[in-house]
Amino acid sequence: MFNTIYINVGNLFIIRRCRDRQIQSLVAEIQGLQLKLTDGRDAVLWTRGIGDYGTTFVSTETWNQISQQTEKVLWSKTVWFPQGVPRFGFIIWLAIRDRLSTGHRSSVWGQPQHCLYCGEPDETRDHLFFACPYTFTLWLKMVGNLLGTDPDPDWNTTLSTMMTRPYDRLTFILLRLVLQATIYYLWREPNERKHHTSSKTVDQLAKMINKTVRNRITSTNYSTNPRLDGLMQ
Known part of the structure; x- marks a missing residue:
């Protein structure tokens, strides 16, 4: 041509x-x-x-x-921080943006699913974190007194509390680690139940999350870092 x-x-x-x-x-x-x-x-x-x-x-x-410059969102530090686990951060990022393929979202594609923890027919993001009795019981076990107030089953209240309360450095690190690990394992467990006959109790899942958080803290070499000294305590 x-x-x-x-x-x-x-x-x-x-x-x-x-x-x-x-x-x-x-x-x-x-x-x-x-x-x-x-x-x-x-x-x-x-x-x-x-x-x-x-x-x-x-x-x-x-x-x-x-890149397109956008305003920094308030929840960014809840998702991304140096001590976090990338795959956990990705799941909580999807959760915050309500992009997880819950039963409520799947129903739009003609695939209705109920909550595998309690049987609730409308499995929404807010139900999983933490309006469901099973997930809220697990959250109570994991968060303990880190929030500085009584845990609330409402998703927005939980995030708002974390973003507005004045936590010290170590508490804020632990709180975010616990939240991310809890959400990650709560999201993964239903898939395990779908493909396998066994299902974990709240205590079993809590033990896995506790071990995961401890392993992550250990990997940060907290004992040699003055800014992280005392994190395991």
Whole structure:
């Protein structure tokens, strides 16, 4: 449809016959450019901002250029923090945005499902965390007195309490770890019940969550980090 465009030493374009109007328009635009030649060498520059260029590539600066900037949400620190577990953070992120494939959401696809913990016909996100008697009993066992107030089965109240109360550093780390691990195992357990005949009791699931949190704390080398000293206590 069209042939190659050649550039000679004199910066003149030697163009073979081309029938594509878009190519002809492109060539005409290139020919109209005024080139400013210098004696310096050509170099690749990376955009750092408006009118700001650098010779090195920095992924953070490039990401800030191409990403859409949005306002920081209040619950971000509840999901992402250095001591957190990425797969736990992903599940709670879906939960906060109400994107987990609960029975309520599955019913839209013609696949109604009930709560496998208590039999509630409308399995919503708010029911699982923690309006269901089973899940709320587990939450009570795991959170203990970390919240600084009586735990509430309402999902929004639980998140609001965590985001607004003035917790010390270690308590806030533990509280987020416990919340994320609890939600992760509560979300995973129904799949285990669907594919296997056995189901875990509240005490069995609590023991698994407790061990997971302890293992995560141990992996942070808390004993050698002054900012995490006392975390296991």
